[in-house]
Amino acid sequence: MSTPRRFLPSVSSLLALEAVERLGTAIAAAEELSLTHSAVSRQLKVLEEQLGVQMFFREGKSLAMTPAGIAYARSVRGYLRNLSQASLQLKARGPKSAVNIATPPAFGAYWLTPRLKRFQERAPDILINQYTRLAPFDFFQENMDAAIHSGAQDWGNVHSLALSRDRVIPACAPGFAPTLPFPAEALRDQPLLHLETRPGGWEEWFHAQSVETAQLRGMMFDQVATMARAAAVGMGVALLPDFVAAHEFETGALVPAHDGYSETDGAYSLVWPKTQAPSPPLARLIDWLRSERMVES
Structure with a gap:
């Protein structure tokens, strides 16, 4: 049912x-909106x-605002922000x-x-807008x-729709050690860089190499790109997804710290609502x- 006008x-x-x-006074609001103080006051009176x-x-x-006015204004702020974004998107895409699409930053x-x-x-009439998201969200929201x-x-x-298997490889700066790549056992003793969105990544990697580990500590990062930069300046060894590692290896900023990619249990998939x-x-x-895509049906 539509809301009565x-x-x-x-x-x-x-x-x-x-x-x-937001600004605290009707005078400040009038200046920002290029209105007179009386015009702002009238708008507020009509609203009440x-x-x-x-x-x-x-x-x-x-x-001074009442608690009800403050709560309503903060809800309105989100509406105005969405309206502004929708208007800007329409203006940007034109006809x-x-x-x-929401995407993890590195994969995007x-x-x-x-x-x-x-x-x-192939489709010049379609624009693809990308927005960074690190976790699932509600398509309705x-x-x-x-x-x-x-x-x-x-x-x-x-x-x-599965797009790519999740494969990783240890990577480090070319001058990180006199002899590269490391055997898996030797990597245990190196400063390991950890990714917040891949908890236990190193433990899983060592387990796949049949290497026992305990208390793997090290610097923590919330973005793959930042972790890759830290590895490139010699701060440690990063466990990188293949699409990031391939780029870094091609530029020469990083080299493999261990031979070969390892597949994890995960994958990258495109998802869209069933509703x-x-x-x-x-x-x-x-x-x-x-x-x-790089995953067969």
């Missing part, structure tokens, strides 16, 4: 309310009368269709973006058409990614 305030009133709550709730205490020319930069260049050449999910297939109520059919632009992207 009488309960929908004007954007001008909401802008005035948000500015007063329309909703039937007192949102301000008035004493002479001074104005073209767009697909919004090193695996997805180079391939999207080829998709853009965020304006995303699809997302890249890594790790176990534990994101419910979605379709999925609605994909839009035509998303359907074209899904079909194209089926030919680009």
Whole structure:
């Protein structure tokens, strides 16, 4: 059921309310909005009368917000932000269709973006917008058409298309040690760099090499790219996904610290909600990614 229009305030009133709550005074809000003080006051009065709730205490020319007014203004701020973003997106894409994809930053930069260049050449009428996300989210709460999910297939109520197996390799700076690569046992004694989003990654890697470990400590990073830079300046050995490592090896910034890639139990997959059919632009992207993925059905 649609909301009755009488309960929908004007954007001008909401802008005035948000500015007063954020800036503290109607005078400051008027200056930011290029309005007179009386114009802002009128907008606030109309808003109170329309909703039937007192949102301000008035004493002479001074104005203080009630708890209800503060709570409402903070909710309005999110609405205004979403409206602004939607308007900017529409202006940026013009008449073209767009697909919004949430992706882990490293996968988006090193695996997805180079391939999207080829998709853009085939579908110049579609824009692919990328947004960084590190964890699953609610498609109903965020304006995303699809997302890249890594790790176990534990994101419910979605379709999925596996894109790439999760393979890793230890990497370090070319001058990190006199002799490279290391045997697996020798890596245990090196400063190991850890990734926050891959807890236990080193333990799993050593287990796959049949090497016993205990209390693997070291520096922690929340981004793969930052960890790779730390390894490149000689701060330790990083366990990198193959799409990052391949780029770093090609540039010469890093070299393998141990021979060969190791597969983990996870994979990178494109996911999109089951609750609605994909839009035509998303359907074209899904079909194209089926030919680009590195995982067989």
